[in-house]
Amino acid sequence: MNLARTARLIAAKDLRVELRSRVVVNQVLPFAALVMVLFAFALDSESALKRTAPGLIWLGTIFSLLIVVQRSFAIETADGALDALRVAGVNPAGIFVGKSLALALQLLVLELLLVVLSVILYATTLDPAGAVLLVTTLVPATLGLAFVGTLYGGLAAGAKGRETLLPLLLFPVVAPVLIGATRATEAAFGVSGAATGEGWPWVGLLVIFATLFGVGGTLAFGPLIEE
Amino acid sequence: MATTHLQTDGTAPAAVPARSGTGTPATRWLGIATFALFALLLLLGLVTTPADVVQGESVRILYVHVGTVWVAYLAFIVTAISSAAYLSKRTRSLTWDRIAGASAEIGVLYMGVTLLTGSLWGRLSWGTFWVWDARVTTTAFMFITYIGYLAVRGLGGSHDQRARRSAVVALLAVVEIPLVHFSVKMWRSVHQDASVAGRTSDVTLDGQMLFALLVGTVAFTVMYVWYVLHRQRVLAMEDAIDDRGLDRALLERRNEAL
Amino acid sequence: MKDLGFILLSYVSALGSTAALAWWVLRRGRTLARQVPDEDKSWT
Numbered sequence: 001m002n003l004a005r006t007a008r009l010i011a012a013k014d015l016r017v018e019l020r021s022r023v024v025v026n027q028v029l030p031f032a033a034l035v036m037v038l039f040a041f042a043l044d045s046e047s048a049l050k051r052t053a054p055g056l057i058w059l060g061t062i063f064s065l066l067i068v069v070q071r072s073f074a075i076e077t078a079d080g081a082l083d084a085l086r087v088a089g090v091n092p093a094g095i096f097v098g099k100s101l102a103l104a105l106q107l108l109v110l111e112l113l114l115v116v117l118s119v120i121l122y123a124t125t126l127d128p129a130g131a132v133l134l135v136t137t138l139v140p141a142t143l144g145l146a147f148v149g150t151l152y153g154g155l156a157a158g159a160k161g162r163e164t165l166l167p168l169l170l171f172p173v174v175a176p177v178l179i180g181a182t183r184a185t186e187a188a189f190g191v192s193g194a195a196t197g198e199g200w201p202w203v204g205l206l207v208i209f210a211t212l213f214g215v216g217g218t219l220a221f222g223p224l225i226e227e
Numbered sequence: 228m229a230t231t232h233l234q235t236d237g238t239a240p241a242a243v244p245a246r247s248g249t250g251t252p253a254t255r256w257l258g259i260a261t262f263a264l265f266a267l268l269l270l271l272g273l274v275t276t277p278a279d280v281v282q283g284e285s286v287r288i289l290y291v292h293v294g295t296v297w298v299a300y301l302a303f304i305v306t307a308i309s310s311a312a313y314l315s316k317r318t319r320s321l322t323w324d325r326i327a328g329a330s331a332e333i334g335v336l337y338m339g340v341t342l343l344t345g346s347l348w349g350r351l352s353w354g355t356f357w358v359w360d361a362r363v364t365t366t367a368f369m370f371i372t373y374i375g376y377l378a379v380r381g382l383g384g385s386h387d388q389r390a391r392r393s394a395v396v397a398l399l400a401v402v403e404i405p406l407v408h409f410s411v412k413m414w415r416s417v418h419q420d421a422s423v424a425g426r427t428s429d430v431t432l433d434g435q436m437l438f439a440l441l442v443g444t445v446a447f448t449v450m451y452v453w454y455v456l457h458r459q460r461v462l463a464m465e466d467a468i469d470d471r472g473l474d475r476a477l478l479e480r481r482n483e484a485l
Numbered sequence: 486m487k488d489l490g491f492i493l494l495s496y497v498s499a500l501g502s503t504a505a506l507a508w509w510v511l512r513r514g515r516t517l518a519r520q521v522p523d524e525d526k527s528w529t
Contacts, residue, residue: 462516
């Protein structure tokens with residue numbers, strides 16, 4: 001079975017599991033919303049919130065990423081499903097791409113929620129040009145996060161003592177996404193006088209990141225989950 | 228791997244090992260050289276070299292700081308190369324895995340020392356413990372990344388699992404670190420902080436001071452080689468003990484079944 | 486003066502940690518060497 005077909009089947013499976021269990025919708029989205037509220041308590045200044053809103057959106061995304069990744073692999077290790085897939089000879093690269101795509105879709109929903117909350121809670125504004133930039137930013141940023149999340153999630157999945165490793169491994173790696181996505185979002189929202197045009201180089205950085213880890217992950221996932 | 232020397236009743240051979248440690252003539256010479264070089268460094272760094280015209284006494288910190296940062300980066304390059312060597316089917320051998328691990332251990336230690344000494348030097352030279360530029364920030368990230376690498380090595384499982392997992396993590400780090408450096412550079416360039424740029428420009432030294440710097444760099448490098456040799460032998464013994472324990476357990480299980 | 490304190494701290498941390506690391510690896514080497522027969526020591 002080729003990579004694309006495997007990926008599609010795995011992605012569909014993951015999304016179907018989420019549709020039936022609604023764990024992300026019922027637990028992670030509220031968590032992310034709560035984080036946005038807590039930021040307001042911590043920063044205690046409407047001007048500071050509006051200025052830092054882009055950063056808060058992506059921080060909220062990254063904190064939620066941890067949970068969504070752990071969930072993505074919890075459904076595998078619960079019944080040894082990942083091992084079963086591997087033993088059955090399913091292409092690990094296909095598993096990687098499939099799980100990444102499912103993860104990316106869920107992250108996208110989460111990010112859109114956070115953007116909406118930012119407009120509501122932090123009074124950020126978005127003009128048409130900014131919206132185009134924002135949407136273009138979301139794609140490579142989300143893919144990048146999904147790729148590294150799936151990659152390190154696969155490593156840290158399951159066995160005792162491994163779950164606490166995930167944040168330590170993941171957070172240094174997502175730093176470029178945090179930097180790039182935040183700067184691009186700042187340009188999109190026009191925060192601190194940033195012009196929309198300034199955001200595009202950052203989108204370029206995000207595309208490079210997503211490409212490198214998409215390819216790297218496809219190659220590395222097999223050896224990583226081999227037992 | 229080691230052949231099993233257990234007798235059929237599962238007891239260990241009676242002979243007591245003659246070799247009492249991990250030393251060999253080569254490492255003894257390296258050890259002596261390391262010691263001598265560090266002694267020389269202390270003399271040069273703290274006593275005989277003059278204070279800098281611009282920086283004053285704080286330049287003395289550089290004689291250790293440059294040595295540790297150089298070795299830390301060298302260590303991580305070696306870890307990456309050893310990891311690749313392990314993963315390649317042609318050169319697969321757990322020795323590469325052990326070298327990668329040993330190298331990363333001393334790399335993490337010296338990276339930490341680098342951050343500390345760099346911070347102290349910065350405080351004396353520019354008045355701040357930290358500066359948000361690409362070089363310093365990336366160094367901090369490398370430190371954390373390799374702590375994660377060592378944590379992955381401690382996950383347990385078979386030697387091959389450990390080797391494979393950590394090798395992948397090390398090679399991913401080779402991708403990740405330049406990305407972090409580049410993004411931070413892009414980020415800080417937006418802020419156009421002229422004073423920051425001035426701070427991180429390289430300091431020029433000459434004469435005795437350059438010599439002290441060189442001695443420091445060589446001293447830490449020789450120490451690095453000495454440590455990796457010893458440590459990978461220790462790791463080989465730890466793996467051997469693991470294997471013998473496994474052999475013994477298997478033998479006991481087999482005997483139970485009889 | 487602050488300078489001397491920081492300078493000494495730098496040297497103590499760099500050389501002290503080096504010495505500690507060296508002492509630790511040699512000691513661990515000796516402890517394990519007693520448990521491992523010579524055949525498993527490839528450097529002998």
